[in-house]
Amino acid sequence: MSRRDYIRIDNPFHTIDFHHHTALKSADPADWDAEIAQDYATRTATMDPGGIDEAVLLPGNNLLGGGRVTERDYNEFLARYRFRHADRFPYAFATANPLNGRRALEDMEHAWKTLKLDGFVWHHRMFGVSVNHASMEPLWALAQDLGAPCAVHIFADSRLESPWRLEEVAERYPKIPFLALDGFSSADQCMWMPLIARRHPNIWFDTGALFAAGEMLFQFMKKIDFAPRLFLGTDNYPGLASRFPAALVEVLAMEVSDEVKAGILGGTLKALLARYRPG
Numbered sequence: 001m002s003r004r005d006y007i008r009i010d011n012p013f014h015t016i017d018f019h020h021h022t023a024l025k026s027a028d029p030a031d032w033d034a035e036i037a038q039d040y041a042t043r044t045a046t047m048d049p050g051g052i053d054e055a056v057l058l059p060g061n062n063l064l065g066g067g068r069v070t071e072r073d074y075n076e077f078l079a080r081y082r083f084r085h086a087d088r089f090p091y092a093f094a095t096a097n098p099l100n101g102r103r104a105l106e107d108m109e110h111a112w113k114t115l116k117l118d119g120f121v122w123h124h125r126m127f128g129v130s131v132n133h134a135s136m137e138p139l140w141a142l143a144q145d146l147g148a149p150c151a152v153h154i155f156a157d158s159r160l161e162s163p164w165r166l167e168e169v170a171e172r173y174p175k176i177p178f179l180a181l182d183g184f185s186s187a188d189q190c191m192w193m194p195l196i197a198r199r200h201p202n203i204w205f206d207t208g209a210l211f212a213a214g215e216m217l218f219q220f221m222k223k224i225d226f227a228p229r230l231f232l233g234t235d236n237y238p239g240l241a242s243r244f245p246a247a248l249v250e251v252l253a254m255e256v257s258d259e260v261k262a263g264i265l266g267g268t269l270k271a272l273l274a275r276y277r278p279g
């Protein structure tokens with residue numbers, strides 16, 4: 001096997017992967033079609049062996065072109081990418097820098113109302129602020145007014161992204177549908193997720209950065225009575241995509257009905273994004 005080989009997975013389900021980070025090198029829109037073409041070829045090569053039909057494009061907040069591009073550039077790039085390849089990438093989420101003050105709010109309005117991107121995503125540790133930092137308040141308020149889904153990383157290794165911070169925000173903004181990303185990224189956090197799910201009906205959970213032992217996804221589903229709150233995310237990064245999307249295999253191997261699997265692998269996310277549309 002060469003380093004370029006990906007492991008093939010027998011996956012009969014229509015599958016949507018929420019968690020696909022991208023990179024953007026150039027601030028010049030004239031360069032974007034070439035960037036998109038190259039990314040599309042390598043990205044779909046990581047999706048096809050696992051039978052991943054569609055994915056949601058996200059910014060890579062640590063890949064902002066070495067500081068040359070703005071969040072506004074990035075959102076426009078993602079809108080173009082989605083337009084060019086809607087068959088495989090029918091969704092894209094925008095971001096906004098909370099430290100930009102009023103400009104962040106303008107970027108959000110532009111992304112939702114003009115670009116009609118499908119929601120917002122933050123990786124707070126990349127901005128150097130916590131999930132519940134005061135600078136986020138106007139952004140949460142606007143997202144709630146717009147009726148936009150908000151994806152928030154709660155990666156185990158970052159205290160800026162501690163799950164309790166998201167809980168605090170979700171309690172104060174009950175009308176925002178929150179998509180918690182990387183919630184299962186440590187054994188300790190895996191035990192917290194069903195408790196958080198039961199306390200906050202407005203939080204859904206992806207499978208990004210999944211802790212490997214203990215069938216944590218099955219334990220989660222069992223503890224929430226198999227409610228449709230879990231969706232697939234493989235945490236795909238350009239150049240860093242796993243040759244073995246472990247979360248997908250774990251879902252396929254679960255002792256649950258095909259209906260539950262179909263929900264985790266796409267149905268739950270699709271229904272959620274259909275309910276909250278950009279306007």
Ligand SMILES: [Zn+2]
Pocket residue numbers: 019021123153181208235
């Ligand atoms: Zn991520």
